Amino acid sequence: MIKKRIQSIDALRGICITAMIFMNNPGNSKYTSPLLLHAPWNGITLADLFFPCFIFVMGMVIPVSFGKRMAKGQTKGQLIAHLLKRSAMLFLIGLFLNAFPCFDMQHVRILGVLQRIALVYFFSGLIFLFSSTMSMFIISAAILIGYYLLLRFVPVPGYGAGVFERTGNLIQYIDLKLLKGHLYTPDWDPEGLLSTLPAIASSLLGILTGCLLVSDKKNTNKLYIMLVCSALAFISSIITQKWFPLNKNLWSSSFVLFTTGFALLLLSVCYWLADINNLATLIKPFIIFGSNAILVYTLSEMMTKILGCVKVEVSSGTLIMLKEWLFENWFAQWAGNYAGSLLYSAAYTLLWFIPMAVLYYKKIFIKI
Template sequence: MVQRRERLVSLDVFRGITIAGMILVNNPGNWSHVYAPLLHAQWHGWTPTDLIFPFFLFIVGVAMTYSFGKMFEREIPKSVLYKKVIKRSVILFGIGLFMAVFPLIRFDPLQLYDFSSMRIMGVLQRIALCYLFASIIFLEFRKVKSLVLWMVGILVGYWILMMTVPVPGQGVGVLTKEGNLATYIDQLLLGGHLWKPGWEPEGLLSTIPAIATVLIGLLTGKLLRSGQTDQEKVIRMFLYGNLGLVLGLIVDVWFPINKGLWTSSYVLFTGGFALHFLAICYWLIDMKGYKKWAEPFKIYGLNALAVFVLSSLMAKLFYLIPVTTSEGTSSIKGVIYEGLLLPIASPINASLIFAVSYILFWLWIMWLFYKREIFIKI
């Protein structure tokens, strides 16, 4: 007998592992002392850190099939669904903008925030746009064949754009950080509202192939909600995952794996990894019932948005709140790293201990939320 699960514990755990990974790589004690796998690739290529963001978008796609599936079964009008999608996208984008300008006053009444250089794009902003456009595609084209065609069309179209459209002053098919088409469009349309002068890792054009990452998640979700047996689902996830990895490495020869450009090879390669990771979690947790080890990640996964936003805001405060010490002015983070951790570990291990401690601190906070059944969703 085939049983359809309307909530995947494995997906919550996968989400929790991913958010824990994001906190780990975003919060070293000192950016000058970080193990290489916990840093992004400098440009072409990848590290484990480069898997985290596409994992999030993949998970968004899988979750969409469950949330929309329930609403389809209740025959909720499409107009109502569109209103929900737009509302959620706007709120996500707005939270991202708030995080970009937080805090408005940098603990100096004379140093107000300069909105002329405010960053417009970011992690949540990209998730919001990808969710919006993937939802539109899913609401209008629900069949697997149609979703595959959209995914392929996006990846091929982006590849063609990046390799054939000339960039003024640079030429055709240039994939350097400064000379590629995506960077040119961001500079043209976003002006000074970038992450760093002249560069935006979550840019406008490179958000388009990120939509394909969500579509891979949607297709996976449709597989998981199908009438196939659990064994068949796991086998197919591994097979499709292998296909993504192989295709990604093949395309890498002509269009290199690159997170900053979110290249088509990067979408296929990271999508393959995501399928493998979810297949392992599904087999261990939902099929075999090995759940105890995953409880901390489940707690994280059930409040992923809350822990991402709150931990990011606190990390900013750790940098910005000045602390006066006997050696001068430092920050809360500086005092913890230099005063507490450096005396007991090497610089790189002290930096790692800070990041791991930060994960554990927020696990405790989210555990309190979990015990009180506080789940923040939009």
């Protein structure tokens, strides 16, 4: 078991959460660069990269945290109980966020970001507990291939098989059958039930990387392996996207490979800086954000909803959202619409750095 804390894991997790908060909170989405918005369907943007990257990091942590627990004498039964408890908490927090502040439970969205994290954490953790390293690699490959075959060959009533468009694909069919009225939009959920399957593969590839990091290999050798695997993931993604397009909504197999390559590349940079050259101070803000990642994400999402609900009366006597008022009066008025939208995102993200820094330096880490 590795004794020294792997700071690059905290840093990468912090980069993901920082990017997710930043890109989820433009001053006005009408004045935001397409790169900072999710791709409408096929293709990939900067905004599409960080949620799967976070799931990859979550997988990386499993060998580290479970290794420590097993070293303290915890049994597999106790670890499964931990998986159940933590997954249930994450799912319920995600459900609470979806319902907040109206709590219209008849129409509440059941799935979501934290719910996907919960499901992926539980199933990938179980696989880790009962599988060897080679088995996890084979399971990951089987999931990615099997997922493609499901979407390619299982027919959808009224549409047939092999539909990779927004309407008529197998993911949509299953979600409408089981969760109609509780989706992100009336006919679609980007965190659908079936598309959680390849997200488990994203986590398993993270677990394999975590196993590498806690191994006895030299740090430089670990870095070279991660860089080679990153290149192989990118190349595999380029090849496979000819059959299964890059698509975050579908969480396509090529998307898993591309985002895994991206996560490994970012991790390699963080690992070189923090764990090989002891230059963690250069990425300290991300380490701080990563130390209470779920907490800051949850609070920031709640605040975003509050800013969208509170109304402010303007000179004309009409009511507008507080967020809209802040954007127009504090940012767009002097910086312009596009720069102002970007600055609003930056200011909102930096606002959350202050309480996270206080918690970090007081050594308060709220684990969910």
